[in-house]
Amino acid sequence: MLRENMNYQYIEQLLDSYFACTTTLQEEQILRSFFSQEEVPGHLAQYAGLFNYEVSVKDEELGEDFDERMMARIEAAEPSKKPATKAHIVKLTTRHFAPFFKAAAVVAMALTIGRAAEHAIGEQEAEEQAGMMAVDPYIKSGDVHEAIRVKDVSQAEIKATNDSIVGVTTDDEIQ
Amino acid sequence: MDFRRDILPLKNIVFRTALRIVLSREEAEDIVQDTLLKLWEKRDELHKVENLEAFALTMARNLALDRTAKKEAENVSLEEDKHDRPDDTTGEADTPMTRLEASSFVAGIINSLPEKQRTILQLRDIEGKNYKEIANLLSISESDVKVTLFRARNTLKEKILQKRDLFL
Numbered sequence: 155m156l157r158e159n160m161n162y163q164y165i166e167q168l169l170d171s172y173f174a175c176t177t178t179l180q181e182e183q184i185l186r187s188f189f190s191q192e193e194v195p196g197h198l199a200q201y202a203g204l205f206n207y208e209v210s211v212k213d214e215e216l217g218e219d220f221d222e223r224m225m226a227r228i229e230a231a232e233p234s235k236k237p238a239t240k241a242h243i244v245k246l247t248t249r250h251f252a253p254f255f256k257a258a259a260v261v262a263m264a265l266t267i268g269r270a271a272e273h274a275i276g277e278q279e280a281e282e283q284a285g286m287m288a289v290d291p292y293i294k295s296g297d298v299h300e301a302i303r304v305k306d307v308s309q310a311e312i313k314a315t316n317d318s319i320v321g322v323t324t325d326d327e328i329q
Numbered sequence: 330m331d332f333r334r335d336i337l338p339l340k341n342i343v344f345r346t347a348l349r350i351v352l353s354r355e356e357a358e359d360i361v362q363d364t365l366l367k368l369w370e371k372r373d374e375l376h377k378v379e380n381l382e383a384f385a386l387t388m389a390r391n392l393a394l395d396r397t398a399k400k401e402a403e404n405v406s407l408e409e410d411k412h413d414r415p416d417d418t419t420g421e422a423d424t425p426m427t428r429l430e431a432s433s434f435v436a437g438i439i440n441s442l443p444e445k446q447r448t449i450l451q452l453r454d455i456e457g458k459n460y461k462e463i464a465n466l467l468s469i470s471e472s473d474v475k476v477t478l479f480r481a482r483n484t485l486k487e488k489i490l491q492k493r494d495l496f497l
Contacts, residue, residue, distance in 0.1 A: 172482065173479075173482050173483055173486055174479070175475050175478050175479045175482065179457055179459065182454070200489050200490065200492075200493045201489065202431060203430075203431025203432050203434055203435045203489070204435050204485060204486075204489065206431065206432050207431075207432040207435040207436055207439075208454045208455055210432055211345070211436075211451075211455050212345075212455050214341070214344065214345050214348065215341045215344070216340050216341060216344050216358065216361065220340065220358065220361075221337065221340075223362070224337065224340070224362060224365060225332075225333075227362060227366060228332055228366065228369060231366060231369075231370070
């Protein structure tokens with residue numbers, strides 16, 4: 155059929171370019187896909203091995219058993235290093251998430267204070283508050299959260315907030 | 330830098346590259362281990378490296394070539410060198426080959442090519458590197474890459490057609 159011939163003409167052109175080393179990587183992929191088919195026309199079949207070979211070699215891989223041997227060798231080379239590279243199960247404790255909790259605690263407190271402040275300030279007190287707020291340098295710049303953040307937050311307060319957020323007892327030992 | 334995350338993933342491309350040179354899976358694996366270990370030992374300097382993969386492949390190539398040189402007790406350079414390595418093929422040219430046989434036939438021809446051609450063929454046709462990348466990896470010119478690739482592919486074509494003609 156003419157249509158089939160045209161398809162093969164394209165492939166044949168690609169093949170010529172392949173052997174002239176003028177094909178692009180994408181065109182080479184087209185050839186590989188073409189030759190990975192079950193049925194390849196007779197006059198082209200001889201090249202199937204060439205493109206199938208290339209596809210099968212790509213699968214030359216080292217498996218997990220290699221990974222184990224490799225990790226063993228790494229640890230043997232540097233036994234004093236902490237096994238940070240070892241994939242071991244880490245029990246999650248609050249100690250690990252301490253920095254995040256601190257940040258979360260600060261934000262939670264800022265929001266709580268902010269909300270409380272909203273409730274506390276009635277219409278009548280609004281103007282008075284505005285006057286007070288004008289004095290504080292941080293609030294002056296309009297950043298209420300920044301003003302709250304610089305307040306001294308004691309460790310006990312953070313810890314209490316941590317526990318209330320997470321609902322776990324602090325475990326100081328890393329298991 | 331974490332070994333499992335940053336260095337171990339290079340294992341397969343290093344393996345295939347080494348395998349093209351030493352032609353033995355066992356030796357290739359040794360080279361992968363040596364290369365990855367060396368990279369790990371240098372981890373504090375690796376941030377200076379622009380392309381870690383290229384760096385690893387260059388290291389692996391050098392290790393592989395050193396091994397081959399020691400084995401053959403002669404310098405293996407990147408010069409064109411006709412090796413009279415016997416084909417892995419058997420004399421069974423009487424019937425058309427199955428797909429598997431065709432693949433191993435081609436593998437045999439490739440293994441009989443000079444190392445430079447094998448390597449460039451692998452980097453292009455297996456790893457999908459462009460000519461510029463290959464040139465950088467091997468410290469040769471792009472035209473050298475193309476010429477070498479040309480020789481490799483056309484030797485393959487020639488041998489494939491010879492094989493076909495044997496039973497026409």
